[in-house]
Each structure stands twice: as C-alpha cells, then as structure tokens.
Amino acid sequence: MELRVRGERAVLGEEADPHQVALGADLADALHEWARVAAAVRRSNPDREAAAVVSQRGRQLAGRVAEVTGTPVYYVDPVTDAGSVIPPPEALVREPRPPEPTPWVTGLTVAAFVAVVVFVAMLALARTLAAETSGLLAFVAAVLVTAGLAPSLWLGRKLPILRWVVLGAAGGLAFSWIGVLAVVFG
Incomplete structure (x- = not known):
C-alpha cells in the first residue's frame, strides 16, 4: 500500500x-x-x-x-x-497464540443441565397438549418447537461458550422425541 x-x-x-x-x-x-x-x-x-x-x-x-x-x-x-x-x-x-484448552468438565456439565431442562420442557408440552387437546396437536407443537430451535442451534454450534448450551439443547431435543412419540402414539 x-x-x-x-x-x-x-x-x-x-x-x-x-x-x-x-x-x-x-x-x-x-x-x-x-x-x-x-x-x-x-x-x-x-x-x-x-x-x-x-x-x-x-x-x-x-x-x-x-x-x-x-x-x-x-x-x-x-x-x-x-x-x-x-x-x-x-x-x-508475531505468531498467533496457541488455542486455550477445551473446558470439558464444565462444558459437559452445562450441556447435561441444558439437556435435562429441554427434555423436561418438551415432554411437559407434549403431555399437556395430548391430555387437554389431542395427540396430533402435541405432535405438531413438538415439530414446531424443534424446527424453531434448529436454526439457532446450528448457528451457535461453533461459538466458544454457547456450543455447550447448543450441545445440551440438541441432545435434550433428540432424546425428548422418544418421549413425545410415546405420549402421542401411546
């Protein structure tokens, strides 16, 4: 220049x-x-x-x-x-600094907590809607919640701190679908 x-x-x-x-x-x-x-x-x-x-x-x-x-x-x-x-x-x-070590214990603890919260919330939603209205409405609501969270989870997957929250939310959503399907079709 x-x-x-x-x-x-x-x-x-x-x-x-x-x-x-x-x-x-x-x-x-x-x-x-x-x-x-x-x-x-x-x-x-x-x-x-x-x-x-x-x-x-x-x-x-x-x-x-x-x-x-x-x-x-x-x-x-x-x-x-x-x-x-x-x-x-x-x-x-100068040369860039080496990356800091990944905080696995803290990150996985946060991810487990978020997974439990999301799992319980999805099951509570599905169970309440199935009991008060119909199983089909509970299924549609679970699909909408999952589809609404998916873009945010995808965008946050590489952010240094939020990736643990994303991991927990994705895991909680995935496991909650077993319970949602049991509530809807059971």
Whole structure:
C-alpha cells in the first residue's frame, strides 16, 4: 500500500480516498488534515523545521495505516518526495497464540443441565397438549418447537461458550422425541 499527497488530499494506492478504505473515520480525517498542511507547507518555501514536522507526522500516520491494515506502507514524503517503507508494528506480525484448552468438565456439565431442562420442557408440552387437546396437536407443537430451535442451534454450534448450551439443547431435543412419540402414539 502506498501513502502520498495529491493536491491537498491524501491518497492510498493509486487514487483511493482514505475514507473508502477500512481505516476508520478518525484516521482518514487525520490523513486529509495532514495532506492539507503538507500542501500549504510545500507552497510556501518551507524552512527545515516545518518540513521536518510534516515529514514526521506523515511517517506517524503511515505507521498507523500499517498497523490498521497489517501490511507495510510505502510512504512518499510530500515535501522531499523521498519514499520509505513503514512496516506494521511487531505486535501484528508475531505468531498467533496457541488455542486455550477445551473446558470439558464444565462444558459437559452445562450441556447435561441444558439437556435435562429441554427434555423436561418438551415432554411437559407434549403431555399437556395430548391430555387437554389431542395427540396430533402435541405432535405438531413438538415439530414446531424443534424446527424453531434448529436454526439457532446450528448457528451457535461453533461459538466458544454457547456450543455447550447448543450441545445440551440438541441432545435434550433428540432424546425428548422418544418421549413425545410415546405420549402421542401411546
């Protein structure tokens, strides 16, 4: 990625506006403000101190762009037209940490508790509807509950903490169908 000043605008790459790149509004605004100052300094025969301040600010902003994007930024100094590569900070380049161990005991305890709750709730629903109305209505209600929970369970199956709740709810639903069928057809 390249950072330079064109006119009074900061551009990334060929002609990309910083607001069009996922940098955040604050960084994009800072880049445009720096570009306006750099253009004013360039027009007014800058002294060394002003040129050094603009160059230093440009390197700082290029470092922030490199941090946000995770890639090196080729920075073109607006006063001297000298180019340099600004690498991303070391924190983004280091190796990822190994995953934490899976909490099997705690997770399976939560899953067992949720399975019992779902199992009892499904059987209570089926038994109450079968006793008060008909077995067919109890069957339809069990199908609707299962079909309503299925998409949520599918989406939550890979979430680190909720996967245990999903496991328990899915197990409770599966085992409750034995009882639902016994209530409906028994």
